[in-house]
Amino acid sequence: MRNAWIICWKELGSYFVSPVAYLLLTMFGLIFGFFFWNALGIFVIEGMEMQMRGQMFPMNLNEQIIRPLLQNVSVIGLFFIPMITMRLFAEEKRTGTIELLATSPIGDLEIIVGKWLAAVVLYSGLLLFTALNFVFLFKYGNPDWKPLAVGYLGLVLQAGALLAIGTFISTLTKNQIIAGAATFGVCLLLWVLEWVGGYESATWARVLSYMSVITHFESFGRGVLDSKDAIFYLTVIFLGLFFTARSMESLRWRS
């Protein structure tokens, strides 16, 4: 596994030497900051209205701010994931550096895991950026930290699954734009698949909506660690990396 770390470090270096990482961090931070600001605004107005009406319903930071925001992050993530994974293999294939990796005494799996890990680390960095906002909730309010932690775990797992799919797609082409666009399309499809469940209850519809990555996040968003959903994400990660390995192997036999 030492080799996977070497690859992972190299990939992280590439992200942070180029403007890619900083651009993603800035955009993600800005977008999330806007969401947070709005959610907080609504929360404050609601609180004031309730006081004026004299009703005293219990207000909950976890339910009214953290949960919807985490749901939002899981959707915003879909748009950022293609930008993280599109270059992983496509660039190496275009510049020919893949020959260096493939003729070095390291396994394909180590290369793949290393690259995927770097993507996951970068995405976790983005999430860490969003966590800065929640610090204020803890300073001025009293939310429960456990559901928040579970929510973040869910976000990382979900991203891991989509990043694995993106890594796979990146091995299929030399063109980063194609890899990015295809990954984006797949991410979007995996998000909207759940809509089928809204009007159709046949088995095929249930299977389709089960495959939607967003539905599996709901339990995490509520702060519930549901093994069924965790296993779903882990399975997708495994399959994504497995197909990446197969794709790399076929690359050798074809090219």
Place this chain on the structure above:
Amino acid sequence: MITAKQLTKRYPRTVAVDEISFEVAKGQIVGFLGPNGAGKTTTMRMLTCFLPPSAGTASVAGFDVLEHPFEVKKRIGYLPEAPPIYPEMETAEYLKFVGKLKGLSGADLKKRVDYVCDRCAVGEVKNKLLGKLSKGYRQRVGLAQAIIHNPDVLILDEPTAALDPKQINETRDLIKSLAGDHTIILSTHILPEVEQTCEQVIIINKGKLVATDSVRNLQARARGAESVLVEIAGRSGSLEVPIVQHKLEQVSGVSRVLCKQQVDSRALFEVESQKGRLVRGDLARAVVESGWDLNELRPAAMSLEEIFLQLTGNESGETENAATKESQR
């Protein structure tokens, strides 16, 4: 050190490499020669375990490329046609990364990085971004990464392509200086390069092996025997070719005389001699004693280029034969 047996690579539509067999002994520099698209790169990629062969086997340092790819990869340094560099990395950082990939670590790694920087003269660009380097430097960094783990075998794919003449010379000298420690295969379609750097040549064309021999033997083989070109002029303004030919044939050691060309009273003869006999002095004396002028006398060494054309394409060989036949008539 390197053995290929009936090495073959087939694609759905074409056969890129067709049953190539050769052997390379330890410490040799071998030129892998062929026109563009002959299958040089494909063969090299099979030797480096980048591509699996469709049929046949290859082994490096006794390890089969299919059965023990890890052992082979550990012993091979490979420079693909485009140096495999990451433009966003600095030279030293990149060499360190490659060293780690090849299994080096700690003090050993640091020592090797310093050593290859020194050896390939990239020390002064150690802290520069690879993307900003000139082509010559990139090529040298490429060579440096190939030798970082001190491999037994170096495989270099067109190491001098796209360099300017000065850089070409520097790169060639560098490769020659590496020869002592490593067995080197380098591919090229530039012939003088092979003549200057290599001891052994493997010529392939359209995926097939055409010849494999030492440079000197190849030249000798294509030439058959030693031959000299003699241009003779008659003094009185006329020259009887058959008489001259007869006279030249009588010089001891001469096996064959051909008249290649005749313009007015001047004629060019190709004189072949038996192997190992120096006939130039006797020839000159015979010509002068017979009252003719000796305009020119030079050895007709066949350049590798001619051999190459003769072996890879029949066209030029045939036209040459036709010309000789015509002049004989």
